[in-house]
Amino acid sequence: MLPAEQALILAAILFVTGVIGVIVRRNLIFVLMSVEIMFNAAGLAFVAGSALHGQPDGQIFFIFILPVAAAEVAIGLALAVLVFQKYRTLDLWTIARSREE
Amino acid sequence: MSQLATLAPDIIMAFGGTLVLLLGTRRSDKAVNDFLRWLSVIIIGGAALALAYTRPNSLPAAEGWIISSSINIVFGVIFLAILAWTVLAAKAPEHAAGEWHALLIYAGNGMLILARSGSLAALFLGIEILSLSLYVLISFFCHRGMALRGGTMYLVLAAFASAFLVFGLALVYASFGTLDLAELAQRVSSKGLFHAPMAMLGFGLFIVGVGFKLAAVPFHMWAADVYEASPGPVAGLIASASKGAVIAAFIPFLFLVNTHGDILWLISAASMIVGNLMGLLELRVKRILAYSSIAHIGYILVGYLAGYNGVGITGVGAMIFYVVAYALAIAGAFTALSFIERDHELGVRDLRGVARVSPALAFCILVFIISLAGIPPAIGFFGKLYLFSAGVSAGYIWLPVLGLLGSAIGVYYYLRIIVNLYMTPGENPNLKISYTPLQISIIIATAAAIVFFGCFPQTMITALKLF
Numbered sequence: 001m002l003p004a005e006q007a008l009i010l011a012a013i014l015f016v017t018g019v020i021g022v023i024v025r026r027n028l029i030f031v032l033m034s035v036e037i038m039f040n041a042a043g044l045a046f047v048a049g050s051a052l053h054g055q056p057d058g059q060i061f062f063i064f065i066l067p068v069a070a071a072e073v074a075i076g077l078a079l080a081v082l083v084f085q086k087y088r089t090l091d092l093w094t095i096a097r098s099r100e101e
Numbered sequence: 102m103s104q105l106a107t108l109a110p111d112i113i114m115a116f117g118g119t120l121v122l123l124l125g126t127r128r129s130d131k132a133v134n135d136f137l138r139w140l141s142v143i144i145i146g147g148a149a150l151a152l153a154y155t156r157p158n159s160l161p162a163a164e165g166w167i168i169s170s171s172i173n174i175v176f177g178v179i180f181l182a183i184l185a186w187t188v189l190a191a192k193a194p195e196h197a198a199g200e201w202h203a204l205l206i207y208a209g210n211g212m213l214i215l216a217r218s219g220s221l222a223a224l225f226l227g228i229e230i231l232s233l234s235l236y237v238l239i240s241f242f243c244h245r246g247m248a249l250r251g252g253t254m255y256l257v258l259a260a261f262a263s264a265f266l267v268f269g270l271a272l273v274y275a276s277f278g279t280l281d282l283a284e285l286a287q288r289v290s291s292k293g294l295f296h297a298p299m300a301m302l303g304f305g306l307f308i309v310g311v312g313f314k315l316a317a318v319p320f321h322m323w324a325a326d327v328y329e330a331s332p333g334p335v336a337g338l339i340a341s342a343s344k345g346a347v348i349a350a351f352i353p354f355l356f357l358v359n360t361h362g363d364i365l366w367l368i369s370a371a372s373m374i375v376g377n378l379m380g381l382l383e384l385r386v387k388r389i390l391a392y393s394s395i396a397h398i399g400y401i402l403v404g405y406l407a408g409y410n411g412v413g414i415t416g417v418g419a420m421i422f423y424v425v426a427y428a429l430a431i432a433g434a435f436t437a438l439s440f441i442e443r444d445h446e447l448g449v450r451d452l453r454g455v456a457r458v459s460p461a462l463a464f465c466i467l468v469f470i471i472s473l474a475g476i477p478p479a480i481g482f483f484g485k486l487y488l489f490s491a492g493v494s495a496g497y498i499w500l501p502v503l504g505l506l507g508s509a510i511g512v513y514y515y516l517r518i519i520v521n522l523y524m525t526p527g528e529n530p531n532l533k534i535s536y537t538p539l540q541i542s543i544i545i546a547t548a549a550a551i552v553f554f555g556c557f558p559q560t561m562i563t564a565l566k567l568f
Contacts, residue, residue, distance in 0.1 A: 008275060008299075015268050022261050031257055038264035042271045049275030057280045058271075061222050065267060068229045072260050075236050079253050082243050092257065095250055 007048035014041035039069040109151040117144030118206035125199005134198040141202040149181040168219035176216035176349040183342040184209040191334035208234035212346035239331040251330020266310025272303030318371040328391035333439025341428030372399030373507035403492040410495035419487035426484035430472035452521040468548040474515040480555040
């Protein structure tokens with residue numbers, strides 16, 4: 001079994017990966033994926049924390065993170081479809097710069 | 102059974118919102134829209150009544166996730182009132198009134214949970230329910246490119262910030278092993294934070310997330326674009342109730358002032374200065390209000406730093422007072438401005454001639470702006486007075502000074518709006534103002550309330566049973 005401390009370190013690595021992904025990537029889909037990685041890193045940290053303290057609260061929290069992250073991405077993808085229909089691109093910088101109305 | 106009584110407001114809001122959503126799927130006409138509007142108001146009112154009749158300090162419900170001490174109840178009622186106000190004053194889109202009202206009610210449910218959260222999990226859920234509804238509300242008129250762009254930008258940044266927040270909470274949980282807020286505060290004070298670097302980092306990430314939701318400097322970049330992109334009443338809701346709800350959820354973390362006080366001090370000072378300076382450079386009205394809202398978060402944080410210190414009026418009490426005072430003015434201002442129809446972004450010059458076409462609307466906007474600027478007799482003056490006096494008595498000297506300086510700078514751009522509003526116009530033939538009698542009477546009533554409470558602030562203090 002993985003010791004809880006190592007799981008926490010893995011969670012931190014995943015979180016930083018997600019942060020870098022959001023900052024570096026310019027495509028909306030990939031940004032959403034990176035955010036998802038960050039959420040799941042937090043979930044992993046919660047599960048590790050609950051193993052560390054031997055109580056189930058953290059695992060319950062993880063069950064709440066899952067649907068929230070899913071809802072977040074569902075809205076994000078719906079917006080992505082609309083954005084692509086309007087701008088024919090998913091590049092966030094291009095979208096942010098376009099000022100035509 | 103008593104648990105169900107405590108949870109009644111949330112249950113009413115959740116089921117009521119879904120009911121409105123289902124009824125709204127029919128092809129809407131004006132009668133249906135009006136029916137949905139009043140149904141929403143009844144649902145929100147029912148929830149507020151259920152909340153107001155919860156006994157303070159009754160048993161925590163749902164494993165301690167929802168608590169109801171009197172401060173939680175006061176906050177909850179305030180947010181529901183602002184929400185009902187928004188439902189009444191907003192112009193619901195004709196093609197999708199059901200979705201519009203349902204989303205507003207869901208956002209209210211999120212605020213309600215935030216205002217009464219007794220555990221980290223409830224806090225997270227509340228923030229997310231609120232944000233998820235706001236994403237859709239911001240980009241509701243998605244045929245306009247700006248709304249789509251603003252909604253997408255807000256979604257990406259807010260989800261990013263939420264991830265910071267929840268990872269911070271995870272680190273806090275891993276260090277202290279509890280989700281319960283009261284328990285957490287106890288363990289933090291007994292163990293001390295300085296020996297737990299992981300928890301320090303966790304709370305730091307948590308503050309980043311909260312700072313973003315509040316649009317405090319340096320996490321403010323989204324505010325101007327998003328406010329400009331969203332429909333007026335929604336912008337008002339984001340600026341007033343949603344920020345107020347995050348503030349309410351942040352109050353149980355007052356122990357952070359001991360460890361992260363310097364960071365909060367910096368955030369508060371930077372928000373007051375940067376918000377007001379950026380406002381000077383802006384010529385579009387909604388963006389000006391966005392920067393002013395950044396500055397106002399700085400003022401509110403002065404009260405937060407003062408905590409339960411203060412002579413007569415504690416910092417927390419002053420914050421509650423200010424949240425109400427500020428919400429009346431900013432929600433009113435955004436909604437009133439949304440009555441002025443433009444096909445492009447509303448600039449200050451577009452306000453010329455409003456006073457001649459509709460004196461009542463212009464005067465109401467004037468009252469809102471005066472209240473935001475903190476000029477008596479509007480209520481905003483007393484809000485600032487209480488915040489800063491609480492700050493002084495808690496031993497902060499520079500923050501109130503910076504706040505006063507910032508307000509003085511702010512008067513300039515507030516005056517710019519007022520001057521354009523009342524300036525005798527060169528012809529402004531494009532000016533179109535449209536509102537229903539209900540909308541304008543609500544706006545007038547709000548302006549009247551601002552002046553009334555500004556003249557008799559004591560009535561509001563007793564009404565809120567604060568101090």
